[in-house]
Amino acid sequence: MSQNRLRLVVVDDHALFRRGLVGLLSDMPEFTVVGEAGDGLQALEVISTQNPDLVLLDVNMPKMDGVETVRELRARKIPVHILMLTISQNDDDLMGAIRAGADGY
Numbered sequence: 290m291s292q293n294r295l296r297l298v299v300v301d302d303h304a305l306f307r308r309g310l311v312g313l314l315s316d317m318p319e320f321t322v323v324g325e326a327g328d329g330l331q332a333l334e335v336i337s338t339q340n341p342d343l344v345l346l347d348v349n350m351p352k353m354d355g356v357e358t359v360r361e362l363r364a365r366k367i368p369v370h371i372l373m374l375t376i377s378q379n380d381d382d383l384m385g386a387i388r389a390g391a392d393g394y
Contacts, residue, residue, distance in 0.1 A: 298324040300332040301347040329353025348375040356385045363390035
């Protein structure tokens with residue numbers, strides 16, 4: 290069964306939220322959390338080294354926000370699915386992420 294587990298990276302600048310989500314996902318048999326990051330720059334490094342199937346990515350972060358991170362992942366042609374995580378209700382965040390190449394929101 291372990292070979293069928295989805296490999297995830299969780300990216301969010303709020304450490305408490307990120308660690309809680311990682312803990313929750315780690316308890317689910319469908320997922321293996323292979324990395325986490327607190328900003329887009331860290332995310333690029335973790336994603337490049339861990340080769341996840343899916344990235345859960347916050348929109349609003351310091352250093353490099355989620356939309357910029359999506360653009361960079363797509364420019365590097367890294368084959369990963371990207372789902373945006375946010376509490377933002379701003380349509381610009383949604384459309385910016387989708388236009389940048391995110392798979393879902």
